[in-house]
Amino acid sequence: MTALPVAISSNGLARNPGGGLFERPRGGERAVLVHLVLDGSDDARDFAEFQELAASAGAECVASVGGRRQSPDPRLFVGSGKAEEIRDAVQGNGAALVIFDHNLSPAQERNLEAFLQCRVIGRTGLILDIFAQRARSFEGKLQVELAQLRHLSTRLVRGWTHLERQRGGIGLRGPGETQLETDRRLLADRIRQIGLRLDRVERQREQGRRARRKADLPTVSLVGYTNAGKSTLFNSLTQAGVYAADQLFATLDPTLRRLNLPGAEPIVLADTVGFISHLPHELVAAFRSTLQETCEASLLLHVIDAGHPDRDAVIGQVEAVLESIGAETVPRLQVFNKIDVTGDTPRVERDAEGQAQAVWLSAATGAGTDLLISALSERIRGEAVYAQLCLPAAEVRLRSRLFSLGAVVAEQIGPTGEWLIEVRTSRGNMDLLCRRHGLRAEWVRSGFESPVV
Numbered sequence: 001m002t003a004l005p006v007a008i009s010s011n012g013l014a015r016n017p018g019g020g021l022f023e024r025p026r027g028g029e030r031a032v033l034v035h036l037v038l039d040g041s042d043d044a045r046d047f048a049e050f051q052e053l054a055a056s057a058g059a060e061c062v063a064s065v066g067g068r069r070q071s072p073d074p075r076l077f078v079g080s081g082k083a084e085e086i087r088d089a090v091q092g093n094g095a096a097l098v099i100f101d102h103n104l105s106p107a108q109e110r111n112l113e114a115f116l117q118c119r120v121i122g123r124t125g126l127i128l129d130i131f132a133q134r135a136r137s138f139e140g141k142l143q144v145e146l147a148q149l150r151h152l153s154t155r156l157v158r159g160w161t162h163l164e165r166q167r168g169g170i171g172l173r174g175p176g177e178t179q180l181e182t183d184r185r186l187l188a189d190r191i192r193q194i195g196l197r198l199d200r201v202e203r204q205r206e207q208g209r210r211a212r213r214k215a216d217l218p219t220v221s222l223v224g225y226t227n228a229g230k231s232t233l234f235n236s237l238t239q240a241g242v243y244a245a246d247q248l249f250a251t252l253d254p255t256l257r258r259l260n261l262p263g264a265e266p267i268v269l270a271d272t273v274g275f276i277s278h279l280p281h282e283l284v285a286a287f288r289s290t291l292q293e294t295c296e297a298s299l300l301l302h303v304i305d306a307g308h309p310d311r312d313a314v315i316g317q318v319e320a321v322l323e324s325i326g327a328e329t330v331p332r333l334q335v336f337n338k339i340d341v342t343g344d345t346p347r348v349e350r351d352a353e354g355q356a357q358a359v360w361l362s363a364a365t366g367a368g369t370d371l372l373i374s375a376l377s378e379r380i381r382g383e384a385v386y387a388q389l390c391l392p393a394a395e396v397r398l399r400s401r402l403f404s405l406g407a408v409v410a411e412q413i414g415p416t417g418e419w420l421i422e423v424r425t426s427r428g429n430m431d432l433l434c435r436r437h438g439l440r441a442e443w444v445r446s447g448f449e450s451p452v453v
Contacts, residue, residue, distance in 0.1 A: 031059040031097040032089045036078065037068045049276075050101040050123075052227075057130050062093040076115065077108045087116050099126055124151055127276070139201045146194045153187050217258070218380055219268045221294045223322065224303035225314045226274030229337040233303060233363035234271040237373075261377040270297065275321045295327045298429070299379055301372075306336040306344060306360065329431055333379055334358040335372060340365050348375055355379070385430050388445040391419040401437050405429055 033054055035047045047066070054061055065086050067078065076083050077100065086098060097119045098112070104122035112120040121129075128148050135141045222230045238257040255271045272294055294300065300322075308314050322328055339346065339362045346368030349358040356375035361368025391399055399419055402408050407425035414420050433439040 029059050029097065030062050030093065030095045031099050032086060032093065032095045033061055033064040033099050033101070034078070034086060035064065035066050035101040036072075037066070038072070039070065047101065053123075053126055053130065054099055057126055057133070059097065059099065062095050063089040065089055072102070072108075075108070075111050077102065077104055077112070083112070083115055090116055090118055097121070139198070142194050142198055142201070146191065146198065149187055149191050149194070153184070153191070217266060217268050218298035219270060219296065220259075220299045220301060220376065220380075221270040221272055221297040222301050222303055223272055223294055223318065224274060224335075225305065225308075225318055226276050228274065228303045228305045228308075229363045230274060230303045231271055233301075233335065233337060233361075233369075234269065236363045236366060236369055238269055261373065261380060267298075267376070267380060270294075275318050291325045291327075294322070295325060295330070296432075297327075297330055299376075300327070300330050300332050301335050301376075302332050303335045303337050306338050307342040329435065331379070333375060336360045337363050340367065346371055386424050387422075387430075389419070389421045389423060389439075389443050390414065390445055391421060391443055393417045393419070395419075395438070398433070398437055398439060401433065405433075 035050055067082050073079055098116055100122045103124050109120050131144045135144045222234055224230050238259055257269050258266055259269045260266050339360050344360050347360050348356050348371050351357050356378055359372045359375050361372055407423040409422040409424050411421045
C-alpha cells in the first residue's frame with residue numbers, strides 16, 4: 001500500500017465529504033476574501049483594512065463575499081448557503097485560496113477546506129504571513145517563527161485521521177507513537193529552542209538598555225497604528241534610511257538611533273512595530289521583548305494618521321495594545337501626521353499648564369518637524385527628576401533597582417543606617433519605581449511629587 005504523505009504545514013492533507021483524501025494546493029495567490037458583519041455592527045472600514053492586509057501579503061483579490069450573522073456557525077463559521085456562494089466564487093474565478101477576516105477554529109478550517117477544496121486561512125494566519133515576509137533581523141525572524149509555531153500547534157488538535165495512525169512496516173515499528181504525537185513533540189521542541197534563543201537575545205537587549213541608563217540617555221519610542229507614518233517620521237528626524245512604504249507593516253524590526261535635541265540632553269529614538277485592530281495574541285506574546293522598549297521609554301510619540309476616516313477608533317486600538325503590554329502610564333506626546341494630505345497647518349497644541357500635548361506635521365514633506373523637535377526638547381527637560389531618597393536599610397532590592405536604572409548620582413549612609421541617595425532620572429522611571437518597586441512617598445525628600453497616596 002502506498003504510504004500517505006504527511007505534513008503539518010499549510011500544504012498538508014484534508015478529508016473531503018466523500019471520505020477520500022485530496023492534497024491541498026502548494027501555491028496560488030488568487031484569493032477570495034470573506035468578511036462577515038457579526039452582531040449587527042457596521043464594519044465597512046474593517047473590510048477596507050482587510051483588503052489592504054491581503055494586498056500586503058501578496059494576494060490577488062479576485063472576488064469578495066460578505067454577509068451578516070448574529071453569531072458564527074460552529075461547523076463552517078458561515079452558513080451552508082454562504083459556503084456554497086464562496087465555493088461558486090472559488091470555482092468561477094480559479095481561486096486557490098480563501099481568506100477570512102476572522103479567526104477560525106482548527107475544526108472550522110478543516111471543514112471549510114474539505115467543502116471548498118482549496119486552502120483556507122483566517123486573519124491570524126494572514127497577519128503571520130505578512131510578518132514572515134517583513135522580518136529581516138535574526139530576532140524578528142525568531143519572533144515570527146515562534147508565533148507561527150504557536151498558531152500551528154493549535155491546528156494539530158483533533159487533526160486529520162491519517163496523523164493518528166501508528167507508524168508501521170519493516171524498520172518503522174516503534175513504541176507506538178502516532179504521527180500526530182510525533183508532530184506535537186517536534187513542535188514543542190522547536191518552540192522551546194526558539195524560546196531559549198530569544199531569551200539570549202533579550203539578555204543582550206537588556207545589556208543595551210542598562211548601558212543607556214548608565215549614560216543617562218532617555219528613550220523615546222514611536223508607537224502608533226500601522227501605516228501611520230512612523231518610519232517616515234523616524235527617517236525625517238534621524239536620517240536612518242529605514243524602509244518606509246505606503247502599506248501595512250512595511251517595517252517590522254525595531255531600530256534605535258541617537259538624536260540630539262537643542263537645549264536638552266540627547267535621546268535614543270526607537271522605531272517599533274505598528275499596531276492593528278484585533279492583533280493576534282500570538283504576536284503580542286512573541287514580540288513582548290521587543291515591545292519592552294516601549295514599556296521602559298521615558299516618552300511615547302503616538303503617531304496618528306490625521307486623515308484616517310476612523311481616527312478616534314484607531315487611537316483607541318493603540319491605547320488598548322499599550323495597556324495590554326503594560327505601557328499605559330508612560331507619558332505621551334501625540335503626533336498628527338500627513339497634514340500634507342488633510343490640508344491642516346503645522347502647529348503645537350498645549351494643555352492648560354502650557355505643556356505640549358500634540359504636534360501637527362507632515363513627515364513626508366518635513367513641515368512641522370521643527371515644532372516636534374522643540375516640543376520634544378521641552379518634554380525631555382520637563383521629564384528630568386532630581387530628588388533625595390531616604391531608604392530604610394531593609395530596602396535592598398529597591399536600592400539595587402535604582403542602580404540598575406543608572407539613576408544614582410551620589411550615596412551615603414545616614415546616622416541610623418539608612419541610605420541617603422541622590423537620584424536623577426526620568427519621571428516615567430520614578431512612576432515605575434512607585435508603582436512596581438515599592439517606593440513610598442515618605443521616602444522622597446525633595447524634587448518629586450509621588451503619585452503614591
